Amino acid sequence: MGSAPAQIPTSFGHELRACLRCRLVKTYDQFRESGCENCPFFKMDGDNERVVDCTTPNFNGMISVMDPSRSWAALWLRVGRFVPGCYTLAVSEALPEDMQALCEEVHVQYVPPKRDSNNELHQFVGFHQKDFA
């Protein structure tokens, strides 16, 4: 196995939150105490607000990834490069913009959740305008 696994959620209820970037699932307290193993640059540990900003309780499904590099599911879900741990299949919100900027600063990729169609919407608008011109 590769890197040390992330903390394992200590509960399975609604205290769970998922990191908006890597989708790691832990409890709020765990995030606040030790941050996110994959995204240390968020510096969530000890920063309540950061935890709130960078994690969400709204996620769907859970996957415990034991062996990220050799798991097809992890690959498919694009958590294959993260540490072993519990992840969610999908989060429903995008990272706040300032946090996205932070990702950029540290050269970490951030992929917003697919369902956020705002970007596409803008593209369409652009497309129309082109059509008219």
Place this chain on the structure above:
Amino acid sequence: MARRRDEEDDDQEYEDEDQLLDDEDYYEDEDVGRGRGGSSKKRGRSDFIDDVAEEDDEEDEDDDEDEFYGGGGKKHNKAPRVGSQFFDLEAQVDSDEEEEEDEGEDDFIVETGGDLPDEDVGRRMHRRPLPLREDEQEDFEALERSIQARYARSSHTEYDEETTDVEQQALLPSVRDPKLWMVKCAIGRERETAVCLMQKYIDKGSELQIRSVIALDHLKNYIYIEADKEAHVREAIKGLRTIFGAKIMLVPIREMTDVLSVESKAIDLSRDTWVRMKIGTYKGDLAQVVDVDNVRQRVTVKLIPRIDLQALANKLEGREVPKKKAFVPPRFMNVDEARELHIRVERRRDPITGDYFENIGGMLFKDGFLYKTVSMKSISAQNIKPTFDELEKFRTPSNNGEGEMVGLSTLFAKRKKNHFMKGDAVIVVKGDLKNLKGWVEKVEEENVHIRPEMKGLPKTLAVNEKELCKYFEPGNHVKVVSGTKEGATGMVVKVEQHVLIILSDTTKEHIRVFADDVVESSEVTTGVTKIGEYELHDLVLLDNNSFGVVIRVESEAFQVLKGVPERPEVSLVKLREIKLGGSRSNGNRNGDSLSRFGNFKAPQRVPPSPRRFSRGGPPFDSGGRHRGGRGGHDALIGTTVKIRQGPFKGYRGRVVDIKGQSVRVELESQMKVVTVDRNYISDNVVISTPHRDTSRYGMGSETPMHPSRTPLHPYMTPMRDPGATPIHDGMRTPMRDRAWNPYAPMSPPRDNWEEANPASWGTSAQYQPGSPPSRAYEAPTPGPGWASTPGGNYSEAGTPRDSSSAYVNAPSPYMPSTPSGQPMTPNSGSYFPGTPGGQPMTPGTGGVDVMSPVIGADNEGPWFMPDILVNVHKSGDETLGVIQEVLQDGSCKVDLGSHGDRDTVIVMPSEMEIVPPRKSDKIKIMGGTLRGVTGKLIGVDGTDGIVRIDDSLDVKILDLVILAKLP
């Protein structure tokens, strides 16, 4: 390659970190090799090459080319060494079935980039993992190192490009990937199981050979475990108390991605989302999200308050509040009302939004809405489809325009897939292209390609489906395919944005529906016409022993027309309140829904003939069923009456209307309609006339009675001969009934011959909104057999007349009554444009043959009978007399004894009328099975007389019209 090297050269500052860089590359390539792209230029290019290499590899072809390519990338001076390494790699690849095969190539390429400035050390270090690859443990240690290295210096980590679908496609599972196994677990413990297995893995290390465990929120009772072998799964789940049952199911490869494709649900909960309250006072109520607090898991929603102000006032003043909460209907908060009840209303400004709220008893109100902050768990946001009415209620004047659009967009979000189909007419409702109409050409996931209506635009435009709305024009015939009005069809009469106003085929009423809910359709349905086993137009027996006809089907109840003709009553009846419906045995369902009443009515047909010589009074009520068909008043309407008292005494006229005790009579001699008291008329002026008139207005079934009215026919004959009369009688009747007389469907006699008579379908078709209206016009004319019937009919009618030859020489005093019939003619014409002078055949005549035997049996002989008191009006005088004898020709020998000069005169039936009996009068029964029996009228109930029969002392209830007063 060359370019890549150039970049490397440019990135001089990285050169010293080459090893690390390479390591990182290595890691990355192995890990993400199948399509994960780097987003810096450098990485991107490298990935591109990787991809090519990988593809080639997987297809086991073009190895040579690869080699060549790789070689080309090398600088010549390095070629031999690199070449040998390459062969090594190839061997490696061949022997290695795992995906790591890619990384050999990657390494190779990376190396070519990296080896430029020299650094053999770096290269060697980098290459080291290769021999170790068989030992995966080591491999992963390297991996781990590389991760740490990478995060330690995050200054130039890889920067993935946004993943595209194509790249994702490259990740599709293959036979070489681990498999997914479905394992049953305790319900509600799915996540727990996944976490437990994770913990187990951490405790036991790689002993546990499973790769991942998936718990889906929407799949209860199961988890998926990813592993190469079933045995691994079995091993892993051993001892887990949340997993029971040893059944392990393999997920087919092509279904593996489906397992992992989930849609996030929570995004639905955003501003303006429609939700429903799950608990509390507002359970089930529609609410709109105003604010979402994801941290505290709370949502602020706006609701239509259900607040009993009086109760609130009591509570606030500390008075006792009844514990039991009454149901309070939703109503917008009226601040003034609250103030009137001395409830303190504070107006406060929300510091964040700047909006003003009224604070009443701790609750916040704005624009009449209640703003309530609740837990996310107490609302449901999935698949909320607000009904039209609910949305209407939510519309306040203040947000009419903009608010509607907001509501609209959230509505659209609830659309099903494939909402738009090729060919649909659509209109753009948002954005730059607003109001552009077009037709759907192609539908992609969220984009709809439309062919715009306007010229000068590109052939097709892609528009997001949320900006589109189905478009209909007034005149379109549509069908409602979803929502509360589902199933209804109708014609679009007005379009208000996304709301259509449709003229329903069934109810002929306007219904408002969303354009989204309808499709264009030529189908004509009656909408929802059925609940349970009862349908529109069914005759039903209700709980309280009343009965009625279903005239409208609402969502959960029927509107039933019931009551007596004098007091028609429409009531809303729930399904359970119906005890019995019309039988369905006569499979004539779609042809004529009314015909099933036939089965419902009296089994034996009671001769309606007595009604014929009614004094215009209410019809003979045989078992009370005729009533429904035709009110007692109706019988009088249209009859020719003579006014006996008052200023119009002596005038004759046709009754046009009746209201209570007043009768409106259209005078024959003056073009005038007068109102007289009902008691002032003698309505049996002309016995034949009422007959004709009643049949004209009343049930069609009366037409067949003609033959039975033997004595009258002589008089009629002259009038009939012109041929016009039969037309009126026969033909018009059924149509009229349906068109004019709402009770018609209930008239049992009619239905009887309707069943026997296909033509009647036409009339019922007219009644049934669902059928094409034209049928109503075609139908009455068809039967070729009928054309001849009238002839037979009349000869038949004539037959009795022959037997009672006294009538043969019918005097023409009757002629005057003919005009009274005339006003009707145009009417009939209007219904039968094609047949004004035509065949006297009618649906009715068809029934004659059927009916006559019955009638004949029940009703023989002349109406007038010896011993009864009559009102003789010869030469303008009116005298009472007693019939002594009925002569063969129908005239009677009348003894005017007590009132006149004791003379006995011969009186034509037309010259006399029966004297209606009053209470306590001795009577003689003139019709029905009791004909000839005498008795005493002991009471009058409406149109019924309660008679005690002299012989048997039985009490009978008989129609007054067949009772004659005895002197």
